[in-house]
Amino acid sequence: MILNQTSIQKIKERAKEFPQKKSAILPALTIAYQQEGYVDEAIYRELAKIIDVPYVEIAEAATFYTMFPKKPRGKYLIQVCHNISCALLGADSLVEYLENKLKIKKGETTEDNLFTLITVECLGSCSTAPMMQINQDYYENLTPEKVNKIIEELKAKA
Amino acid sequence: MFYSPVRTNAAQVAKDENLHLFRYVEDPDQCKVDTFVAHGGYEAWKKVLNGMSADEVIDVVKKSGLRGRGGAGFPTGMKWSFVPKDSTKPRYLCCNADESEPGTCKDRVLLERDPHSVIEGMAIAAYAIKCHLMFIYIRGEFAYAIERMKQARDEALAKGHLGKNIYSSGYDLDMVIYSGGGAYICGEETALLNSLEGHRGQPRIRPPFPAIEGLYASPTIVNNVESLASVPYIIKRGAQWYSSLGTEKSSGTKIFSLSGHVKQPGNYEVALGFNLKKLIYDPQYGGGILGDKKLKGVIPGGASTPFLTPEMIDIKLDYESLQEVGSMLGSGAVIVFHEETCIVWTILKLTHFFHHESCGKCTPCREGTAWLEQIIRRIENGQGRDGDIEKIEDICNNILGRTICPLGDAAVMPIQSSIKHWRDEWQYHIEHKKCMVETHFEFK
Numbered sequence: 001m002i003l004n005q006t007s008i009q010k011i012k013e014r015a016k017e018f019p020q021k022k023s024a025i026l027p028a029l030t031i032a033y034q035q036e037g038y039v040d041e042a043i044y045r046e047l048a049k050i051i052d053v054p055y056v057e058i059a060e061a062a063t064f065y066t067m068f069p070k071k072p073r074g075k076y077l078i079q080v081c082h083n084i085s086c087a088l089l090g091a092d093s094l095v096e097y098l099e100n101k102l103k104i105k106k107g108e109t110t111e112d113n114l115f116t117l118i119t120v121e122c123l124g125s126c127s128t129a130p131m132m133q134i135n136q137d138y139y140e141n142l143t144p145e146k147v148n149k150i151i152e153e154l155k156a157k158a
Numbered sequence: 159m160f161y162s163p164v165r166t167n168a169a170q171v172a173k174d175e176n177l178h179l180f181r182y183v184e185d186p187d188q189c190k191v192d193t194f195v196a197h198g199g200y201e202a203w204k205k206v207l208n209g210m211s212a213d214e215v216i217d218v219v220k221k222s223g224l225r226g227r228g229g230a231g232f233p234t235g236m237k238w239s240f241v242p243k244d245s246t247k248p249r250y251l252c253c254n255a256d257e258s259e260p261g262t263c264k265d266r267v268l269l270e271r272d273p274h275s276v277i278e279g280m281a282i283a284a285y286a287i288k289c290h291l292m293f294i295y296i297r298g299e300f301a302y303a304i305e306r307m308k309q310a311r312d313e314a315l316a317k318g319h320l321g322k323n324i325y326s327s328g329y330d331l332d333m334v335i336y337s338g339g340g341a342y343i344c345g346e347e348t349a350l351l352n353s354l355e356g357h358r359g360q361p362r363i364r365p366p367f368p369a370i371e372g373l374y375a376s377p378t379i380v381n382n383v384e385s386l387a388s389v390p391y392i393i394k395r396g397a398q399w400y401s402s403l404g405t406e407k408s409s410g411t412k413i414f415s416l417s418g419h420v421k422q423p424g425n426y427e428v429a430l431g432f433n434l435k436k437l438i439y440d441p442q443y444g445g446g447i448l449g450d451k452k453l454k455g456v457i458p459g460g461a462s463t464p465f466l467t468p469e470m471i472d473i474k475l476d477y478e479s480l481q482e483v484g485s486m487l488g489s490g491a492v493i494v495f496h497e498e499t500c501i502v503w504t505i506l507k508l509t510h511f512f513h514h515e516s517c518g519k520c521t522p523c524r525e526g527t528a529w530l531e532q533i534i535r536r537i538e539n540g541q542g543r544d545g546d547i548e549k550i551e552d553i554c555n556n557i558l559g560r561t562i563c564p565l566g567d568a569a570v571m572p573i574q575s576s577i578k579h580w581r582d583e584w585q586y587h588i589e590h591k592k593c594m595v596e597t598h599f600e601f602k
Contacts, residue, residue: 018334030337060358061356061357064341064358068339082507083260084260084507084508085261088599089599089601093598121258122342123258124257124263125162126417127164127263128163142601
């Protein structure tokens with residue numbers, strides 16, 4: 001088993017909230033992602049057993065959404081919004097800044113496996129642009145000084 | 159997890175007795191149930207449970223003129239009245255908190271800073287349709303809002319605002335918090351319901367409408383966060399008061415998310431019919447264009463609404479005025495861009511979004527948005543060809559009106575309006591293989 005008892009228990013508790021068990025699929029995928037940082041076919045199989053739905057139902061849902069990647073990423077996933085409101089305030093140059101700072105290209109992970117840098121669609125932070133999300137946290141109204149500090153602090157913490 | 163630092167006009171709202179949604183959003187304790195109650199929270203819910211019938215609630219909301227704040231502008235009370243009275247199936251209410259239309263960041267503020275106001279609105283709506291289990295579908299990326307909402311729900315349950323036999327009225331109501339998986343399309347109500355049932359978030363063919371057959375094939379109402387948060391005030395102060403705010407066909411107040419090239423981006427609550435030019439230039443709101451540059455254009459209601467040119471912005475922000483000039487109020491996301499913005503670059507940003515978010519169910523949208531992005535990217539990269547504009551127009555015409563949900567139309571409308579307003583710039587880009595205005599925005 002990949003999923004630990006805590007995750008399994010969480011999934012079972014969540015499933016009780018819904019009138020139909022299939023509704024537990026997305027919450028279960030979220031819990032699995034929170035534990036492992038990815039959700040692949042082996043995990044789909046475990047989830048299918050826990051929720052008691054066919055494997056294909058899990059796979060079908062999981063592959064539609066952006067928040068359940070099949071492969072693990074760096075310890076810190078940096079997601080930069082590159083949509084219009086952020087782009088008007090320099091989101092593209094923010095991506096370049098991060099590429100230079102981390103010495104990787106968009107879509108790549110640093111050698112020490114600490115940072116993965118990707119661009120994403122609108123994160124609902126348009127009046128505080130430009131912005132990025134690192135794991136669960138939003139960082140808004142970004143400036144080069146702020147970004148530099150955020151990255152340095154995460155490096156120091158790791 | 160962090161709280162949104164977005165600028166709001168809460169101080170101004172506090173001085174105007176007719177504005178209400180943002181009254182307490184700068185109070186850090188507003189998210190706690192006791193503070194919310196001290197500020198008059200849950201009074202409307204008590205009033206409803208202590209003596210209003212479901213039909214009376216629907217009637218008040220109908221008469222208030224409240225229209226859906228998520229984008230479509232459909233009358234909220236009328237939507238509720240579509241739930242069949244004789245249905246023996248359970249009924250469900252879903253609050254749509256899947257805020258992801260580029261430019262829109264208003265619901266997040268309500269969810270994070272005044273979560274009980276959303277719960278109270280949901281509870282009243284649930285009662286109006288005789289629902290005993292309500293859901294809130296929050297986009298998965300809003301981790302902080304999800305946490306806040308969970309705390310608020312648990313507090314509301316502990317204090318008896320939700321749960322069994324609420325205020326000894328005999329009414330039971332429970333609430334489920336559901337987080338999405340990252341998909342813009344789930345803001346479309348039937349896609350949201352599919353997602354909530356554990357499927358891919360793809361829209362359903364209507365009819366049947368959700369009010370007849372929605373979640374788990376039962377009567378279901380889906381309402382936006384801001385629409386629901388408006389309901390308690392309508393119940394407390396009456397339909398007449400609410401309909402006296404705003405304009406004749408667009409009553410009440412609305413939150414506008416102002417973003418892009420303005421000095422003071424933020425979320426501003428104003429009465430509908432507020433002047434767009436004032437919103438952009440007034441020192442109390444947008445404060446003018448960044449760097450005092452010249453305005454080039456405005457997207458008035460989120461990424462899917464047609465552009466306005468500078469000569470069009472002396473206009474009332476309401477459903478009918480924007481429709482008259484060929485645009486839409488949408489979600490109230492006003493995106494401003496100045497003279498140094500290339501229109502092809504802007505459209506490429508928008509089209510990339512819709513291509514990425516197309517769910518793939520309908521061929522015209524799935525294939526069409528991909529072709530559009532490809533052609534527009536080619537033009538932006540200086541490889542445009544003769545006839546590209548006509549090709550883009552042809553693809554647009556073959557998407558428009560030919561898809562199950564409005565995402566296809568949403569992708570097309572800004573493109574069409576940009577060609578209408580700035581055809582010479584598109585032409586220039588193709589002929590000269592470069593932008594008419596050099597576009598490079600540094601973050602600083």
